[in-house]
Amino acid sequence: KMKLAVLTSGGDSAGMNAVVRAVVKAAIIKGCETWIVREGYEGLVRGNGDSGDHRRQSLAEKTLTSPRELKTPEAPEEGFVHNLRYGDGELLKDGTSDHPGGRTLKGRYIVRVGWDDVRGWFSEGGTLIGTARSATFRTREGRLTATHNMIKEGIDALVVCGGDGSLTGADVFRAEWPGLVSELRQTGKISEEQAARHAHLKIVGLVGSIDNDMSMTDLTIGAPTALHRICESIDNINSTAYSHSRAFVLEVMGRHCGWLALMAGVSCGADFIFIPESPPDADHWADEMCKMIQSHRDVGKRKTIVIVAEGALDSKLQPIRSDHVKDILSERLGLDTRVTTLGHTQRGGRPCAIDRILPTLQGVEAVEALLEATPETPSYMIGVRENKITRVPLMDAVKMTREVADAINEKDFERAMSLRDPEFRE
Numbered sequence: 536k537m538k539l540a541v542l543t544s545g546g547d548s549a550g551m552n553a554v555v556r557a558v559v560k561a562a563i564i565k566g567c568e569t570w571i572v573r574e575g576y577e578g579l580v581r582g583n584g585d586s587g588d589h590r591r592q593s594l595a596e597k598t599l600t601s602p603r604e605l606k607t608p609e610a611p612e613e614g615f616v617h618n619l620r621y622g623d624g625e626l627l628k629d630g631t632s633d634h635p636g637g638r639t640l641k642g643r644y645i646v647r648v649g650w651d652d653v654r655g656w657f658s659e660g661g662t663l664i665g666t667a668r669s670a671t672f673r674t675r676e677g678r679l680t681a682t683h684n685m686i687k688e689g690i691d692a693l694v695v696c697g698g699d700g701s702l703t704g705a706d707v708f709r710a711e712w713p714g715l716v717s718e719l720r721q722t723g724k725i726s727e728e729q730a731a732r733h734a735h736l737k738i739v740g741l742v743g744s745i746d747n748d749m750s751m752t753d754l755t756i757g758a759p760t761a762l763h764r765i766c767e768s769i770d771n772i773n774s775t776a777y778s779h780s781r782a783f784v785l786e787v788m789g790r791h792c793g794w795l796a797l798m799a800g801v802s803c804g805a806d807f808i809f810i811p812e813s814p815p816d817a818d819h820w821a822d823e824m825c826k827m828i829q830s831h832r833d834v835g836k837r838k839t840i841v842i843v844a845e846g847a848l849d850s851k852l853q854p855i856r857s858d859h860v861k862d863i864l865s866e867r868l869g870l871d872t873r874v875t876t877l878g879h880t881q882r883g884g885r886p887c888a889i890d891r892i893l894p895t896l897q898g899v900e901a902v903e904a905l906l907e908a909t910p911e912t913p914s915y916m917i918g919v920r921e922n923k924i925t926r927v928p929l930m931d932a933v934k935m936t937r938e939v940a941d942a943i944n945e946k947d948f949e950r951a952m953s954l955r956d957p958e959f960r961e
């Protein structure tokens with residue numbers, strides 16, 4: 536019986552809960568034991584402390600929680616949200632849990648979950664099991680402890696949902712795993728039998744990120760919702776901008792990727808957009824922007840929207856700063872201009888339909904990929920290309936994503952675009 540754990544890592548994104556729900560439910564249907572890991576890789580490193588393998592604990596000592604409380608292990612006893620149960624039993628029905636309720640999981644990060652624990656999760660924003668950017672897991676020592684904690688719980692398969700950094704971590708972890716296991720065996724921390732059973736780690740990655748910056752997939756989980764948020768904000772800003780005939784400079788997230796800015800610009804009819812992939816001429820962009828905006832004003836446009844991706848650079852690789860853009864619009868065109876940085880409103884909130892459908896389909900695919908995995912098959916990243924759920928070697932996707940970042944740094948934008956989207960070449 537495969538023992539499968541799922542974690543969310545890096546910046547949260549809408550749809551991560553739908554991933555956890557889909558993975559847990561699909562895995563139960565396929566006969567696996569299911570676990571969640573709180574706080575991303577950090578939870579793997581922290582493990583379950585001295586309580587060790589909870590299956591050895593008496594029933595009375597077993598603890599229940601709503602994963603909403605998981606971030607604060609010290610929280611007092613409280614009722615459940617969603618009537619969530621933490622159970623050994625799969626497919627427990629309401630009111631039939633054999634678990635005492637209400638206590639939080641003090642210091643336990645690797646938690647066995649059942650069907651009902653994830654009920655209704657597809658409509659929840661953020662990630663209910665917590666996420667972190669773990670510094671400890673970046674060290675070999677941290678990964679050794681994580682390996683030990685997983686083996687103590689008997690977990691042999693892992694689903695990681697996160698951005699490129701988190702998936703790079705997954706790739707490193709899988710590659711190192713056999714060495715980590717043999718070190719644990721040599722130091723007597725695990726038995727011969729455990730070492731044999733856990734000789735290989737099955738791991739699969741799902742891309743959860745609002746940035747849509749992963750190569751070899753068309754869409755990352757959370758990006759469509761973030762785009763919706765931006766569009767809503769621009770719609771709101773449009774009405775006030777129109778009223779006062781003002782200009783607004785909107786700064787949007789996306790790290791080194793301009794997808795959110797570009798798509799928001801197209802969706803909302805922005806006047807000018809700055810994205811990292813297409814840096815404007817450092818000496819002329821201000822003239823160009825003013826000319827364009829003035830021409831829009833000349834034909835009677837009462838409002839101006841300029842979108843700046845947070846990672847936007849000019850051709851000399853200097854950041855395009857929203858305040859600077861505002862000053863130019865005010866000073867050169869005499870426009871009454873405001874800056875709005877949308878910030879984390881883009882990241883939070885309920886997932887849109889695409890960010891429920893995609894994680895559900897990909898979550899099921901992830902479980903299937905793990906069940907079919909052999910020591911010879913690569914670890915996969917589950918993606919989507921031309922509306923089809925795909926498996927691509929995690930290593931290739933991670934490598935190509937890094938190469939995109941390098942190409943952008945080297946100002947080789949054509950190469951960057953062709954790596955991000957191989958069809959761009961044709």
Ligand code: F6P
Nearest residue numbers: 546698744745746788789790882
């Ligand atoms: O990668 C997701 C993202 O939201 C980026 O768009 C942004 O640059 C970054 O994370 C912000 O990270 P945080 O505020 O969590 O440190």
